[in-house]
Amino acid sequence: MTPNSEERFDGGSAPVTVLSDDLLAEHVVEDPHSYFSHLRETSPVHWNKAFRAWVVTRHADCLAVLKSPNFAADTVSPYFENRLSEREQTKWRPLFDVLRTWIVFKDPPDHARLRGLMRGAFTPRVVEAIRPAVQRMASTLLPAGEGRHEVNLIEEFAFPLPAWVISSMVGVHQEDLWLVSEWSKDIVEVAQGSLGSGDRRQRAQTAMLEFREYLRPIVEDRRRNPRDNDLLTELITAETESHQLTVDELLGGAILLLVAGHETTQNLLANCVIALARNPEQYRRLKEDRSLVRGTVEETLRFDGPVKSLLRVAVDEVQIGAVTVAKGDRVLISVAGANRDPRKFNDPDFFDVGRDASAQLTFGQGIHYCLGAPLARLETQEALNLILDRYRSVRLLTDRIEYDPKVIARTPLSVPVEFTS
Numbered sequence: 517m518t519p520n521s522e523e524r525f526d527g528g529s530a531p532v533t534v535l536s537d538d539l540l541a542e543h544v545v546e547d548p549h550s551y552f553s554h555l556r557e558t559s560p561v562h563w564n565k566a567f568r569a570w571v572v573t574r575h576a577d578c579l580a581v582l583k584s585p586n587f588a589a590d591t592v593s594p595y596f597e598n599r600l601s602e603r604e605q606t607k608w609r610p611l612f613d614v615l616r617t618w619i620v621f622k623d624p625p626d627h628a629r630l631r632g633l634m635r636g637a638f639t640p641r642v643v644e645a646i647r648p649a650v651q652r653m654a655s656t657l658l659p660a661g662e663g664r665h666e667v668n669l670i671e672e673f674a675f676p677l678p679a680w681v682i683s684s685m686v687g688v689h690q691e692d693l694w695l696v697s698e699w700s701k702d703i704v705e706v707a708q709g710s711l712g713s714g715d716r717r718q719r720a721q722t723a724m725l726e727f728r729e730y731l732r733p734i735v736e737d738r739r740r741n742p743r744d745n746d747l748l749t750e751l752i753t754a755e756t757e758s759h760q761l762t763v764d765e766l767l768g769g770a771i772l773l774l775v776a777g778h779e780t781t782q783n784l785l786a787n788c789v790i791a792l793a794r795n796p797e798q799y800r801r802l803k804e805d806r807s808l809v810r811g812t813v814e815e816t817l818r819f820d821g822p823v824k825s826l827l828r829v830a831v832d833e834v835q836i837g838a839v840t841v842a843k844g845d846r847v848l849i850s851v852a853g854a855n856r857d858p859r860k861f862n863d864p865d866f867f868d869v870g871r872d873a874s875a876q877l878t879f880g881q882g883i884h885y886c887l888g889a890p891l892a893r894l895e896t897q898e899a900l901n902l903i904l905d906r907y908r909s910v911r912l913l914t915d916r917i918e919y920d921p922k923v924i925a926r927t928p929l930s931v932p933v934e935f936t937s
């Protein structure tokens with residue numbers, strides 16, 4: 517037993533020893549992979565008392581939950597309706613009313629309606645149209661010229677690139693990027709997992725309402741001046757022409773895209789550079805063979821993706837592995853655990869740019885599979901190509917990277933690197 521361990525029962529026949537249930541313990545935040553690997557091998561469907569959810573860590577089980585109609589993605593309504601008093605519900609309704617318009621929290625049949633409308637905004641044409649601008653933006657952010665360049669990867673590159681891309685696609689003015697980023701941070705904290713508590717919830721509610729009012733005139737302007745190959749124009753068309761999207765859903769959808777579209781991609785980009793800096797032989801391999809760039813992005817999603825877990829609620833009594841999950845139980849799908857499952861990936865703890873990592877689950881699976889995946893891939897591939905064009909090597913300027921303590925996201929706080937051209 518480790519100092520943090522205790523006895524738990526995994527629903528099988530014998531008590532097993534597992535690590536502490538504190539998903540925000542320092543060692544779990546720093547190295548979630550060891551934690552989830554241990555769980556996967558000792559208690560693959562594990563009741564986490566602190567988080568009040570079953571934690572599922574095997575690839576086959578995670579995939580089955582993501583694809584099963586027995587699990588709902590609307591984790592917000594049960595929380596709102598069952599865990600808040602009437603007074604609290606009145607107080608937090610404005611926040612809840614926006615969250616409930618988000619496609620990520622929708623279940624069939626309403627999910628299919630929204631998905632059909634939003635999919636129109638993510639056509640290959642719309643995504644491809646942004647490529648030249650991504651290349652230009654990336655090129656201005658990273659230092660050029662001979663020699664060594666010290667770069668704060670997050671502040672100078674991984675944050676501004678995706679934030680600028682999604683903001684320009686939704687019509688946000690460039691000088692307001694920081695504002696969008698602050699609002700997003702406040703909202704993400706409560707949207708992931710539950711409605712949060714106390715101050716955090718208040719900050720999220722304020723941010724959500726300010727964000728919505730900020731977007732209203734932008735939407736009105738784009739309504740009068742539609743553009744070709746434009747994400748916001750496509751959403752507005754869905755609202756005005758087919759009348760299947762309400763104004764609230766349109767504004768909520770735009771907020772979701774801004775929130776979902778930048779921090780995840782920022783972390784993918786940062787985690788990719790961290791993995792390459794720690795594996796210089798893989799960086800050299802990539803430099804010699806650019807056909808591996810696509811696969812490298814998939815391998816980063818698998819090896820150390822920006823999303824660690826996803827949440828669902830059982831709509832019926834249902835079996836996962838050896839465990840019977842009761843109706844109403846929450847399930848935390850550990851995609852980080854699944855992505856390192858040796859039953860699915862050989863030598864899973866090895867970062868291998870030549871591997872076929874296409875079975876990774878970091879964009880989810882099933883009906884909620886990430887709509888922005890082609891955009892995130894495009895941005896990360898272009899960023900990586902530029903780094904490879906400009907630099908011979910990359911080195912981390914710190915031995916230890918700190919991560920934001922979050923259950924769902926894997927967010928490195930600061931990544932100082934040295935690029936050598």
Ligand code: HEM
Pocket residue numbers: 589619620621631682772773776777778780781784821822823826827878879880881883884885886887888889891892
């Ligand atoms: C590396 C970057 C990204 C990662 C890892 C990621 C991950 C995910 C995951 C795991 C889901 C499914 C959530 C669930 O099943 O509960 C999802 C859904 C979604 N993502 Fe992403 N995402 C990324 C980038 C983006 C971008 C750039 C956008 C938009 C610009 C975006 C928009 C969406 C939308 C709209 C959904 C909802 C789809 C639905 O519910 O049907 N994502 N994303």
